[in-house]
Amino acid sequence: MQYFSGRFKEKASDLILDFHSSIDFDKRLYRYDIMGSIAHARMLAHKEIIPAEDAKLIEKTLKEILREIEKGKIPFSREYEDIHMNIEKILTDRIGEPGKKLHTARSRNDQIAVDMKLFAKDEAMKVRSQLLDMMSLLTGLAKDHTETYMPGFTHLQKAQPVTFAHYLMAYAEMFRRDNLRIKNAFELLDACPLGSAALAGVTYPIDREYTAKLLGFECPNWNSLDGVSDRDYLVELMNAFALIMVHMSRLCEEIVIFTSNDYGYLELSDQFATGSSIMPQKKNPDAAELIRGKCGRVFGDLQSLLTTLKGIPLAYNKDLQEDKEVFFDALDTVKGCLLVLHGMLETMTVRKETMLAAASKGFMGATDVADYLTKKGMSFRDAYKLVGSMVTWCMDHGYTLDNLPLEEYKRFSKLFYHDIYKEIATETSVERRKSPGGPARKSVRKHIQFMEKFIRNAAPEIEGYKLNDIL
Ligand code: ARG
Numbered sequence: 299m300q301y302f303s304g305r306f307k308e309k310a311s312d313l314i315l316d317f318h319s320s321i322d323f324d325k326r327l328y329r330y331d332i333m334g335s336i337a338h339a340r341m342l343a344h345k346e347i348i349p350a351e352d353a354k355l356i357e358k359t360l361k362e363i364l365r366e367i368e369k370g371k372i373p374f375s376r377e378y379e380d381i382h383m384n385i386e387k388i389l390t391d392r393i394g395e396p397g398k399k400l401h402t403a404r405s406r407n408d409q410i411a412v413d414m415k416l417f418a419k420d421e422a423m424k425v426r427s428q429l430l431d432m433m434s435l436l437t438g439l440a441k442d443h444t445e446t447y448m449p450g451f452t453h454l455q456k457a458q459p460v461t462f463a464h465y466l467m468a469y470a471e472m473f474r475r476d477n478l479r480i481k482n483a484f485e486l487l488d489a490c491p492l493g494s495a496a497l498a499g500v501t502y503p504i505d506r507e508y509t510a511k512l513l514g515f516e517c518p519n520w521n522s523l524d525g526v527s528d529r530d531y532l533v534e535l536m537n538a539f540a541l542i543m544v545h546m547s548r549l550c551e552e553i554v555i556f557t558s559n560d561y562g563y564l565e566l567s568d569q570f571a572t573g574s575s576i577m578p579q580k581k582n583p584d585a586a587e588l589i590r591g592k593c594g595r596v597f598g599d600l601q602s603l604l605t606t607l608k609g610i611p612l613a614y615n616k617d618l619q620e621d622k623e624v625f626f627d628a629l630d631t632v633k634g635c636l637l638v639l640h641g642m643l644e645t646m647t648v649r650k651e652t653m654l655a656a657a658s659k660g661f662m663g664a665t666d667v668a669d670y671l672t673k674k675g676m677s678f679r680d681a682y683k684l685v686g687s688m689v690t691w692c693m694d695h696g697y698t699l700d701n702l703p704l705e706e707y708k709r710f711s712k713l714f715y716h717d718i719y720k721e722i723a724t725e726t727s728v729e730r731r732k733s734p735g736g737p738a739r740k741s742v743r744k745h746i747q748f749m750e751k752f753i754r755n756a757a758p759e760i761e762g763y764k765l766n767d768i769l
Contacts, residue, residue, distance in 0.1 A: 321379065325374050327413045330413040330417045334413055335360055336360055340508075345505055359392050359397070411525060411528070414625075416513065425542075430761075440464075443462035445739065448460060448461065461742065463742045467749070482534075494519065494522035494525030527618065529603070532621055540628075600628065667681075667722060671714075
């Protein structure tokens, strides 16, 4: 490789060129690389380290190169290893001497560190925006379903009735935390590594505040060794991505269950379902299963980066190049899954009647019967035991708690009166659970209001976000 030609007598083997080269994947950082270079060139001129006219020419040419890359007119070469050297080579081929001055007081080590941070900031905001869309969708759906009663489960056994709104808002809450998790990671990453150079800063009078500000960072980072080797923010973002996948996967697992023949609570639109090549009757939730399945990649990507980082001595080591493919893969997967899940939820049909019928079966009023007795003076433990024996008796004799005649109720306890039927009706059972966070309309509406306010407040920061565009 010509770049290192000063030190080396022999040409690098093709095998090693291919092995080192990251251009096939880091080319997607071209925009951020050019932003970093322009900020660096302006700073060099501002500090009179290079002539102002050279910096101007560098900036003008880099912008031309950017436009050509965007039109697909620039072929990158593996011979120049990565995006940094490819762009620098194209620049120097075009403008000669001034182009060779760009790398003054800089190393590829701080260059890649700044590129990756700029990319991560830009993309993290896009994921936050998708999360916000998901939260709006879930909250909007919840508003329509505060009276759509359905079974609530523990151990996937019918437990107590809830509403579909209550259920959806549980997921809105998970995605809200995911959103904040990315925001936290974003705040921690907001220090600019440019100027850390190879590992030990530079001997030139650079202005790191100036470049940090130009690129929209809060400040320069404090330590050059850390500046070139910090990839914590990628771990944090990928941790947030992994949890988003966990949340989507849980929801998808329920989509698979709830669209199955025996449940039938939900039906996917034809657009988001698939058929079978042999069984004509099938309508399969493949997309939900794929989202569930793709968790494996994202968890693997996170694990892979953690493992890469754990034994790296300070400061830069080539191992760090392994951060890119895993981060890109996790990011692309999470964005793709959020998009598909949004479409799937937006177009599905909710079978209210089926949900209600399911909520009325399965002895889900049992806790309410026990509470009824407790409120009339029996201790909860005695009531619990008595109702347990009532359930067994009903099952043996083909009754449910709502069609068990009053005289049978009375045989179990004199405390039962006719009002027991109202007490165990699904609607009453849900609406009485108006403790904060519970499924009653009143409680869920409060949560919906809170969520709407959260979305309203977060939207300007997220939708209005733009990297400092020095291009
Ligand atoms: N492609 C490299 C990476 O992604 C850029 C930095 C290379 N630095 C070096 N000293 N080899 O990590």
